[in-house]
Amino acid sequence: MVDPDELPTPPRMNKLFYHLTALLGAGALTLSSAFGELPKFNNVTVTVVGDAGQNMESLNKYADDFTKAGITIKQVGATFTGLYDKLKTDFVAGSGDYDMVIFYPSYIGDFAGNGYLEPLDDLMKKTPASVWNPKLDEVEPPYREVYCKWGGKVYALPYDGDVLELYYRKDFFEDPAEKAAFKQKYNRDLVPPATWKDWLQVAEFFTRKQGETLAGKKLERPYYGTAEYGARGFSYGWFLSRFASSGGIYFDENMDPMINTPAAVEALQNMVDSLKFCPPDVLSYGYEELKNAFLNGDVAMVVQWSDVGKKTADPQLSKVVGKVGFALVPGTEVNGSVQHRTPMPVGRVLAVPATSKNKEAAYWVAKYLSLDESPITVAANWSGQDPYRVSHFTDASHYKFSDDASRKDYLAATEANLKNGFPDLNIPGAAQYIDALDLAVNKALSGEADPKTALDGAAEDWKGITERLGADNQKKFWKEALSSYRSAGLLQ
Amino acid sequence: MSKRVILNFLKWGALIVFVVLFLFPFFWIVSSSLKARGEFFTRPPVWFPAHVDWSNYPDSLRRGALKGLTDSFIIAFSSMVISLSLGAPAAYAIARFQVGRENLPFWILSIRMFPPIATILPLFVIFRFVGLVDSYAGLVLSYTVFNLPFAIWILKGFIEDLPREIEEAAKVDGAKPFQIFRMIVIPLAAPGLVVAALFTFIFAWNDFAYAVIFSGSKVTPLPVVIAQFAGGHEILWGQISAAAIVAIAPALFIAIFLQKYLTRGLTMGAVK
C-alpha cells in the first residue's frame, strides 16, 4: 500500500490547495472580526482607577472578554468628589500605580498639560484597525475636540457623554385646559420654552398654590414650575446653561475673565428669578434632590443630566413614567435667531498615564469600553454612562422605555443637546476657577449678594488665580483650549 | 405622691427622652437599610418599608463591605493595642514622674490639634517612598498620630486622679516601680483604659480622611467603601444604610463588652 502522503501532489491540486487555504484563511479572518476581535496579551494586569460604583460596573460586566484577551483587571475605586485628589496625588508623587484612569474631562488640561498622560495617537493607528481604532470621528465635535484632545493630540477616549437636557411633563403641556389658559394669559402657545425668557413665563404659569387646579385635578400641595441645582458644587452648571447660549465664554483672547459681562449678569439674574418658581428648599438641591423633584411629580419641568431620562422610564424610581417630554435646553436670542448651548458638566473619559507599565493593554481596555460594548453600556440601567457616539443614537433597541415615542424623543433630544454642547473649563486650575464661579453663583442664589457683585467678585478671584498659577502659562493653555473650541465649532 | 416617686419619674422620663433623641437616627438608618430602591425621597417619607427587603445587606457586603469590615477591624484593633500598650506606660510616667514637665504632654496633645489635611500630602510622599501606601501598617501608623496622644491624655487624667497613698504604701512595702504599675495602677485606672480602648478603636474604625488617601486595592477600610456607594449620579441609600449598620455592630459589641470594666476598678480602691 502506498502512503498517500508520499505521493507527489499534481500541480493542479497544488494550486487548488493554495486557493482553498487562502479562502479558508480569509474566511476565518472575516469570521473572527465579525465576532469583535480580541487581541492576545500575555497575562497582563491592568489597574484601573475611577469613581467607584456604577461608573466602573462595565469592567465587571465585560470581565470575560478581558480574560479572553489575556488581561486581568484590578479596580481601584475613588469617591465621586475625591477622584481628582486621588489621581493628582498619584501623578504628583509619580507612583505609576495606575495603568488606566477614568476621570472627568474638565481635568484634561491639568493632566495632559502637565505631562501626566500618554498621547494616544500612535496607539490609535495600530493595526488591525478593528482592534485599535476607537472611531473618534463619530463622536460629536464639542466632546471630541475639547474633552479628548489637548494641544492637538488625543489623550483620552470618550466614555460618558454627560449633557444637560430639558425634561418636562408632556401630559400637562398637552392638556387642553392648560393650553387654553396659557394662550389666554401670554398670547402664545404652550410649548417647552425655547429661550430663557420663555422659561420664566412657563415656570410662573405652572407654579400654583395648594388648592388650585392643575390639569383638572385639585392640588393637595403647592406645585412648582421648576427646580434648579441650588447646592454648592454644580450650581454653576445651571448658570452656564444661560450664559453660554448668549455667546458667553470663560475668558477672552487675553485671558480676561468674561464671567461678569452684562450678558453674564443677566444670565445669573435669570437663574435667581427662576428661584421664585422653585420649591422653598431648592438651595440644598443636588443631583439627587433635583432628580427626585421631577420623578416624584413635584415640578413641571427641570434641566438635568441626560441619564435622568432613562430613569424617568423606570417604574421603580419614577412616578411619571410615560408622561415625560424631552427637549433642547433653552437658548438665548442672538441677532434674531435662537442660539442653544447645552453645558456638558462632569462626563468621563479614559486615559493612560505616562508612567504606566502596560500602556498597550491599558489603551486597548479603554478603546474596548469606549467603542465595542458602548452601545449596550450607555443604554443600560446598571451603568452610569450616557450616549456620545452617533451609533448610540441610531440604534435605539437597547434603551428601555415604556413606549416607542418616549424613546425616540429622548434620543433625539439628547443628540441635539450634545451637538450644541458647551464644555466645562478644562485648563489647569479648572477646579479653582470653577469653585470661585460656583461660590459666586451660590451667593447670588442665596441672596447674599446681587448677581453683579457676586460675578465681579468671581472675576477678581479668577484674575488672582491666573496670577498665582503663572499668567504666561495660563494664557498659553487657554489659547490651546480656544483653538479646540474653534475646531468644535463653538465660536462664531 | 411622694417627692421621691416624682423625682424618680422625672429621672426616668428624661432618660427615655434622651434615648429616643439619640437613637432616632439609628432607627432611621435601620429602616433605610430595609427599604427598596423607590422608597427613598418620597412624600410622605417612608417610616416602615412596605416589605422588609434584606437584600441591601448581602448586596453591600458583596460590593466591598465585607472586605471593608475585615480590613477596618485589623487596622482598628492594631491601633488600639499599640495606643494602649505604648500609651499607658507613657501616661504613668508623665502623670507620676513628671517626665518632660509640662512641655512634653502639651506637645503630645498639640499633635492632635493639627488638621490632618495638611499632613496627608507629605505623609503620602513619605509612605510612598517606604512602600507603606495601600498597606495595613501604613494606616495603623498614621492613626497613631491621633490615637496615641488621645490615649496618653485620657490615661494621664485618670491616673492623676488616683489617690497616691496606695502606691506610696506599696513602695514602702518594697515593690518595684514596674510592679506598682502593673499590679496597682493599671487595675485602678481600668475606667480610663476602657475609655481609651473603646475610642482609639472607634477613631481608627471610623476615620475617613487618612483612609481615603492611603487605601488602594489591597486595603479598603469600611468608611471608604461606604463613601463609594455615593456615586455621582446614583446614591445607593439602601446599601449605605446597610453598610452603616454593619459598621456599627462590632463597635457596639466592643462598647458593651468593655462597659463592665468601667466600674470594676473602683471597688478595688479599698484594698490596702
Add this chain to the structure above:
Amino acid sequence: MLGTEEKRFARLMVTPAVGLLFLVTIAPLLFSLGVSFTNLQFGSPQPMRWSGLDNYVNLITRDTRFLSALWRTIELVVAGVLTQTVLGYVIASLLFRIRRGRTILLSAILIPSVISQVVAGWQGRMIFNASYGPLNDILARCGVKGPAWLASQQTALPTIFLTDTWQWTPFLALIILAALQSMPQDIVEAARLDGASGWSMFRFVTVPLILPVAAIGILLRGVDLFKTFDLVYILTQGGPGNSSETLTYFTYVQGFKFFNPSYASAMSFIQLILVTIAAKMFLSFVRRQRSF
C-alpha cells in the same frame, strides 16, 4: 524625691510612645512648615520660590474667606463645647443615679459616638432633607413648619452643630460618668455630713472632683471641634454660599482642590497656634479650679 532608678524607669516608659510619635509626625510637620514659607503650587509649571511670611500675612490681613471661616469655626467650637458639656453632664448624672439598666441605657446612648462621621453625615442629609426627610415630617404632624435646615444660609451651620452635638455628647457623657464613678466616696460623705447639698455640693465638691478627668474630655472635644471637616464635606460642602465653611474645610479646598500646599500649610499653622493658645488658657483655668 525621685531616685535615679525611678527617673530611668520613667524615661524608659515614655520613650516608645514619644519615639513613635516623633517619627511619624516630625517629618510631615517640618515639611509642612517649610512649604508654608514658599509659594509651592502643585501642577503649576512655575518654579517654587521662597516667600517668607507672605502666606501668613495674606491670610490674616487680606483673605476674608479665611477670616470668616475662622470666625465660623470659633462659633462652632464655643457653642459645641458648652452644649455638649452641659448635656453630657446631665446625662451622666442621670445615669449615675440609676442602678439597674445602666449598661443597656449607656450602650444605647453611646451608639451615635460609635458611628462614623461619614455615616452620620449621610444620614443627616436624609433626615434633614426639608422636603422628604422624616424630621420635617414629624414637625409637620405637630403643626410646625420645619426650617430648611441645610438649604438655608441661616440654618446650615446650626444644622452641622446639631449633628455634631448629637454625635459626640454621648462621648462626653461617658467620660463624665467615669469621672463621677471615680469620686472618692469618703470625701463626698464627709461633705454631705457637713450639710452640703444641691448647688453647693455640685459647685464645691462634684466639680473639683470630676474636673481632672472631665476637663480632658472637654479639651479633646474642643480640639476636635476645631477640626470639623467630615460633616461639612458630606452635608453642605460649605454652602449655601460660604455659610457653613469651616477652617479645616477651607484648608482642604486649598490643599486638595486647588493643590496649593503652601497656602494650606500656612493656614494649618495659624490654626495650630490659635488652638494651642486656647488649650493653654483652658488648662490653666482648670488648674486654678483644682486647688481647693
